[in-house]
Amino acid sequence: MxxxxxxxxxxxxxxxxxxxxxxxxxxxxxxxxxxxxxxxxxxxxxxxxxxxxxxxxxxxxxxxxxxxxxxxxxxxxxxELIPPPGSWSRSLHEQWVLFALTEMEAWVWTAELNTLEYVFPKEKHVPAIVPQCRKLYRKSAAVLDAFFAEHHYLIEDRFTVADIIVGYTVNFGQEFNWGEGYPHLLAWLERLYSREHCTLERHQTS
Missing domain, CATH: 3.40.30.10 (Glutaredoxin)
Known part of the structure; x- marks a missing residue:
């Protein structure tokens, strides 16, 4: 081991x-x-x-x-938590993980930095940037919502590490309720919450 x-x-x-x-x-x-x-x-x-x-x-x-x-x-x-290296499914794993980190998590993290005071003091915040972050995050959330209208999970329609990584990002966005209006995305998040080992903290807005 x-x-x-x-x-x-x-x-x-x-x-x-x-x-x-x-x-x-x-x-x-x-x-x-x-x-x-x-x-x-x-x-x-x-x-x-x-x-x-x-x-x-x-x-x-x-x-x-x-x-x-x-x-x-x-x-x-x-x-079978992740597809084998070199497989097409592994490329899809990379696709969705990088999509979440670059097109979603970056925006919710920037919003949090400019909203909460545990990293930067209030006088360092730029609150005017938050609406733009929300718009860009939700544009990508819509992509996932459309995907989950036809699939239960991200890779091979079964639970994998991609769901853990992307699920954290989507749950992060729920601190601001940015998933509102995307029922398929939120249904997928509920599937993740129901797993025995899930470590996501459910937000009241979700």
């Missing part, structure tokens, strides 16, 4: 990695799980920016949640 050390904290993007580990049935050591770990010298030895999540697998460091989830899933191919 691989030796896995996960630097994590509750509802941060490390929730993706924790969920993947649970689905994979892999034991791991949780490190940090407190705000003090962020930016610490210990964490910077794994992630140069001192951000979460980060992982050490058999002594090898890795950061960025999508990369970590894929690496974990590849450790247990028998679980």
């Amino acid at each position: 691989p030796h896995i050390q996960l630097y994590e904290l509750g509802p941060t993007r490390s929730a993706r990695c924790r969920w993947t580990l649970l689905e994979a049935g892999l034991a791991y050591e949780s490190i940090g799980n407190a705000p003090a770990i962020i930016g610490s010298e210990e964490l910077k030895r794994v992630h140069p920016l001192g951000k979460l999540p980060a992982v050490i697998i058999d002594g090898r460091p890795l950061f960025e949640s999508a990369a970590i989830c894929a690496a974990i899933a590849d450790l247990v191919p028998e679980r």
Whole structure:
């Protein structure tokens, strides 16, 4: 069994990695799980920016949640959490993950940075940017809503790590209720909530 050390904290993007580990049935050591770990010298030895999540697998460091989830899933191919490297389905995995991170998560993250005070103080916020972020996020959410009108899951119509990664992004958007009016997208999110190992925190607006 691989030796896995996960630097994590509750509802941060490390929730993706924790969920993947649970689905994979892999034991791991949780490190940090407190705000003090962020930016610490210990964490910077794994992630140069001192951000979460980060992982050490058999002594090898890795950061960025999508990369970590894929690496974990590849450790247990028998679980079929991710398509095999080189397959067309693996390309579709990359497609949807990158779509979510670049066309959706970037906008909701920017909105949060300019709304909440846990990163930047209020005087540093640019609230005028939030409506534009919402518009761009929802344009991409509409793409997923149309997709889920005909599919239950992102890859091969079965649950995979792509659903974990993209699901976190969509759930993130629900902090602002940006999925409102997209019933197929929200129905997919409900399917994710119902899974035994789901680590998503349901927002009251969803």
